[in-house]
Amino acid sequence: MDPRPDSPSPLLADRYRTLERIGEGGSALVYRATDAHLGREVALKLLHDHVLPSDRRRFEREIRTLSRISHPGVISIYDLGTDEQGRLYFTMQLLEGGPFHCLGxxxxxxxxxxxxxxxxxxxxxxxxxxxxxxxxxxxxxxxxxxxxxxxxxxxxxxxxxxxxxxxxxxxxxxxxxxxxxxxxxxxxxxxxxxxxxxxxxxxxxxxxxxxxxxxxxxxxxxxxxxxxxxxxxxxxxxxxxxxxxxxxxxxxxxxxxxxxxxxxxxxxxxxxxxxxxxxxxxxxVPGQYRGGLARAGYHPGGPTDPRRLEAAWELKLAGEVSWPAAVVGGRDYLAVGTRRSTLSLLEHSGHRYAELPAADEVTGPVTLERKHVVYGAWDGSVRKVDLRTGVERWRHRTRAEITSAPSRWGDSYLIASRDGHLHSVDEESGELRWAYKTVAPIAASPLVWGGSAIVADEEGWIHGLDASGGSPLWKVQLSAVHATPCVAPTGRESALLIVPTWEGELHALRMILERGRYRPDAADPLSWTYDLEAELWASPAVWGQRVFVGSWSGDLRCLDLVSGDDLWELHLGGRITASPVVSGGYVYVATEDGEVLAVNALSGTPVWRERFDVGVQATPLVMDGALYVAFMDGTVRAFRH
The missing domain is CATH 1.10.510.10 (Transferase(Phosphotransferase) domain 1)
Known part of the structure; x- marks a missing residue:
């Protein structure tokens, strides 16, 4: 019990048992308390022993004001009275989600x-x-x-x-x-x-x-x-x-x-x-690979009822579409790279808008913005092209193949190449701002969380850098990584970095906020590990408290985000190399044997499935009530209801 002289008695007004103090102002204290009559916890606000008359009037005004307001967005007052010392108090809802700024x-x-x-x-x-x-x-x-x-x-x-x-x-x-x-x-x-x-x-x-x-x-x-x-x-x-x-x-x-x-x-x-x-x-949101820089695979605006999905249109591109490609969508266009050294731009109606050239295969995902598209190719070049005119704004040259997505961060782009370099280039000029060399080649796309750029290389090193200046912050080693990790918040100052390894283990690294940057917990960075016993080429997706991951053996699994425990498993016939995406409570997944499904994210029950003669390796896109899938032969299909 609070030893201060103005602390309440153990059982105030023969009804409220005070627990711990949870707040204090100039004229009143706030306690967590148990309502003995109703058996629920409440917040109890108690006026100090000796306050100025103006403070007492303000306290009384608060009680009167709250009693006049009935709205779900205003805290509810339950009771008011005086304690044994004659001090005013009132009880109200106990809110434990933190202040409003905890949303950021x-x-x-x-x-x-x-x-x-x-x-x-x-x-x-x-x-x-x-x-x-x-x-x-x-x-x-x-x-x-x-x-x-x-x-x-x-x-x-x-x-x-x-x-x-x-x-x-x-x-x-x-x-x-x-x-x-x-x-x-x-x-x-x-x-x-x-x-x-x-x-x-x-x-x-x-x-x-x-x-x-x-x-x-x-x-x-x-x-x-x-x-x-x-x-x-x-x-x-x-x-x-x-x-x-x-x-x-x-x-x-x-x-x-x-x-x-x-x-x-x-x-x-x-x-x-x-x-x-x-x-x-x-x-x-859609213009960044996997829905944003956290790479969580969540896309807003999916079909409200995927059970009624039907083929809307299909279009054959100039070349094949293979891993790690993705369908990326913006307000006006869809973008899909091909192995025929072109980037195809499509209208949402299925009409071909433009074919943009490249010197080599365009298999990495792109970044599609309102006026520009940024894409890399196997020759190591990255282009920024005006969507309206097709004019190339700039070209940045790296030393090796580009198979990952350029990542927009502020006024720069983060670009990873197969020789293990991560470049930051100016959005206007394409000129190099800084470069960082990892230990091994990079296939995974970089992500950004809490101002830190995070990139995984093929020897399993996970590197954390300052996204603005490129200075190294931390690194940990797991095992070889080909698929892109993702990050999910778990608290006000904590997150989990979900890392898929080529050997089949999914690791969750505990990230905590220290001096304005998220770092792996030095005491115990590994929160959990799940062994899928098959290679992981697909990136995981996160929705709420669930992680969805597909393996090369054809298993789609749902795990608890915090514990890593199994929630459900669905065995599909073909290998999963296309990363699953989630929207509106459904997981959308495609396989190399041509099966495309929408699965209830809570139960694991398929609600819609179609089979095609050609398989899928590219990550699908869900937006504006539609599902877009690029097949390995270069056919793009749209499904709507």
């Missing part, structure tokens, strides 16, 4: 982008409800927006709320109470406040979540407030290159200096966030 910093994973934007949408919907009731929160911070066990955010801490009276305008002058790092310009100047004041504060909260930093920092409160009033924030993607541009642009609208330049209401703010979500789903 953002990595280049579509699941995380969707989760962040959907959570932000719920917050602005709750703010719209609060504002419609005549209230302005005035102190939105990450710690005043907590996540529940379900991952949904709830707004709390209404001690500074401004309550309008009758038909009075929702503005007021003379108030500068709040938290400087999240304070709107008009609030910092003691000016008029309104709904857009809260939206600015939430913009600053979102900025902290996606970048890991507040918009403005300073030696004192006045320095921070000055910047809020007069200086523009850095665009979020400049602070964290993993932030998609649609999210960055949406956040800057919230952080407009002038009140009238921000969304006028929570409903208007919701439209901005919904537009950002649609833009991310449409253009940013």
């Amino acid at each position: 910093p953002l990595e280049d994973t579509p699941e995380q982008h969707e989760r962040f934007l959907e959570a932000a949408h719920e917050v602005v919907a709750a703010l719209d409800h609060i504002h419609a009731a005549g209230m302005i929160h005035r102190d939105l911070t990450p710690h005043n927006i907590l996540l529940g066990a379900d991952g949904r955010p709830r707004i709390m801490d209404f001690g500074l709320v401004y309550l309008s009276e009758g038909t009075r305008d929702l503005t007021r002058t003379g108030y500068t109470l709040g938290t400087p790092q999240y304070m709107a310009p008009e609030q910092a100047k003691g000016g008029r406040i309104g709904p857009a004041t809260d939206l600015y504060s939430f913009g600053a909260v979102m900025y902290r979540a996606v970048t890991g930093r507040v918009p403005f920092e300073g030696d004192n409160d006045q320095a921070i407030l000055y910047q809020h009033v007069y200086e523009p924030p850095l665009p979020p993607e400049q602070v964290n290159p993993a932030v998609p541009r649609p999210i960055s642009e949406a956040l800057l609208i919230f952080l407009a200096k002038r009140y009238e330049d921000r969304p006028a209401s929570g409903a208007a703010a919701a439209l901005h966030l919904r537009g950002a979500l649609e833009a991310v789903r449409r253009s940013h």
Whole structure:
């Protein structure tokens, strides 16, 4: 029990048994407590023994305000009363998912982008409800927006709320109470406040979540407030290159200096966030191999009911399509490399758009952007080509074959070659920024997580580098790696790096955040190992708490992400070299004997399957309600319902 004199009695009001303290403010303490009447855990907020009258009034205001609000995005109040010493308390929902900024910093994973934007949408919907009731929160911070066990955010801490009276305008002058790092310009100047004041504060909260930093920092409160009033924030993607541009642009609208330049209401703010979500789903995510730089194999926007998939069109390309190729899709086009020294660009309708030349085979996946495509070939060259005109912007030359995907990171591309070099080249000029030499040839595509570039070579060394400067951070050795690893978050400051080895073992390396970078846990880096007893040429896919991996023996397995335990197994007839992808709760997989399936990700039950005369080695694509598959003979087929 808390030894402080203002700690509560063991059984407060003959009902609440306090456990440990979980929060503290200037006027109150917050405890985890058990409700003896209902047998549930609650958060109990208790006023200090000796507080100023203004603090007591603020505490009472918070109770009254919360009692007036009924919305799923606002924390629920359960009970209020006084303890044996006459101190005010109230009980509310116990939220244990952490503050709002635990949703970031953002990595280049579509699941995380969707989760962040959907959570932000719920917050602005709750703010719209609060504002419609005549209230302005005035102190939105990450710690005043907590996540529940379900991952949904709830707004709390209404001690500074401004309550309008009758038909009075929702503005007021003379108030500068709040938290400087999240304070709107008009609030910092003691000016008029309104709904857009809260939206600015939430913009600053979102900025902290996606970048890991507040918009403005300073030696004192006045320095921070000055910047809020007069200086523009850095665009979020400049602070964290993993932030998609649609999210960055949406956040800057919230952080407009002038009140009238921000969304006028929570409903208007919701439209901005919904537009950002649609833009991310449409253009940013699919253009990177395996759905993003985490290489997790998750693609948003898959068929809602794959049981009704039917052939929509097919088109024969100029050459064969073989491992480790992939169908990559952007907003307007699909891209597939061939062994006939061409990159084929197709429209989503199945019409041929262009054939781009190369000096040798194009078997590695490409990076497809809004205006450009970046692709490598077996002659060691990497080209950036304008999609509209077909004009080559630049060509970067390496010393060996390119069989991996160029990886976009900020204003550069990471390019791995078969001689073991990883190059970083400038996005505008293609000029070399830095180079790193691994121990052995590289077949796997590089990935980026937490600002670190991670690449695996064919002697089994896993290298971690600073993605911006190329300096080595760490390396560990497993066994030969041909397929691309992937990474999945497991906590606020932890992740698992899933590494498929050619010998058939799937390793999960425990990654922890140290000094701003993720590194293998020095105490015990290996979380688990699973032996599939067959070669692994296909990359694993991760969805939620599940890992999906296909082996050369034709087995598709689902493992628990945290423990590595078997969840289900499906034996297919042919070898699996095409990497499985997951979307909408289904796993899409193809085999070398021509079988293409959609499998329920939870049960392992096939819900749709077709067999063809030609096999598949290229990773398929799922987007915009369609499944795209490139067969080894160069035929691309689309399936829709």
